[in-house]
Amino acid sequence: MKNILKTKRLILRKLTFDESLFIVQLLNSPGWLKYIGDRGVKTEKDAKLYLQNGPLLSYEKYGFGLYLVGLLETGEPIGMCGLLKRDSLEHPDLGFAFLPEFMGKGYAYEAANAVVVYAREHLRIKTLLAITMPENATSIKLLEKIGMKYSGVVKFPDSKDNLNLYKLELNEVVSNV
Ligand SMILES: CC(C)(COP(=O)(O)OP(=O)(O)OC[C@H]1O[C@@H](n2cnc3c(N)ncnc32)[C@H](O)[C@@H]1OP(=O)(O)O)[C@@H](O)C(=O)NCCC(=O)NCCS
Numbered sequence: 001m002k003n004i005l006k007t008k009r010l011i012l013r014k015l016t017f018d019e020s021l022f023i024v025q026l027l028n029s030p031g032w033l034k035y036i037g038d039r040g041v042k043t044e045k046d047a048k049l050y051l052q053n054g055p056l057l058s059y060e061k062y063g064f065g066l067y068l069v070g071l072l073e074t075g076e077p078i079g080m081c082g083l084l085k086r087d088s089l090e091h092p093d094l095g096f097a098f099l100p101e102f103m104g105k106g107y108a109y110e111a112a113n114a115v116v117v118y119a120r121e122h123l124r125i126k127t128l129l130a131i132t133m134p135e136n137a138t139s140i141k142l143l144e145k146i147g148m149k150y151s152g153v154v155k156f157p158d159s160k161d162n163l164n165l166y167k168l169e170l171n172e173v174v175s176n177v
Contacts, residue, residue: 004067005114012067012081012111015055021070022077023047025099032097035044058084064123066095067132069111070085075116081111083119083128088156091128092119097140112146120170129168 005012026032027041027050029147041050058065066082079098086093093114096108119125130148132139148166155162 006072007110007114009072010078010107010111010114011023011070011072011075012114013070014059015051015066015068017048017051017078019077020047020051022068023050026080026097028098029099031100031103035133038098055080055082062092064092064119067115069098069107078107079111081108081115083115083123083125089129089130089131089154092125093128093131094119094143094148095130096139099151108142109145111163112142115169116146116170124177126170128168128170130168131163132166133161134164140166 001002003011003013011028021044021126024041024044024047027047040048040051041047045078055065055067055087062083062085064085065084066080066084068077069079069081079094079096079102082094084095096112096114096164098108119128128148131154132143134140134153146168149166151165151167153162154165
């Protein structure tokens, strides 16, 4: 399976149906449920459908998507990080989520930084966005650490909540991976 990116401690690669059980685990972890929402993915079958209609479709349609993040040494899956293209946003946005036991170790930062460099140098994306709930302090901290700037609020038609919008002009990024 082709790796998309390699960092000091991590590999990022395209998700496959082999990760279905990991997807069930991640999408039902407390951080995901609180800050991203319940996607109703409770079984391996649900996870396959999520993968098919989410990341796998995105790879095909846009040439990018959410990637599996694994530990470089063992390959153990620890989270997802990558890019999404939503109809409701003008530019691609950065997404990330990690299992609780792999938070607070700088892994999300390392993966997000690598995706930003990949977006700029490989995909030639000029403007990168991110959305987050205003109370998601760890996510906001990470977005600001990678240089994203608060750019107002957005509201999606299917949600009653306002989300914070962050923006990064990739021409201005200096690589630090
Ligand atoms: C948002 C999320 C990915 C952030 O993960 P994280 O592990 O806190 O983020 P980082 O990788 O930046 O790690 C930061 C912490 O690791 C610590 N750290 C430890 N070793 C480190 C290292 N080698 N390098 C860098 N930081 C390190 C930092 O000091 C920092 O700790 P602090 O917050 O106490 O200052 C995570 O909370 C998550 O998955 N949440 C649920 C899903 C979610 O909300 N996604 C975003 C939706 S918008």
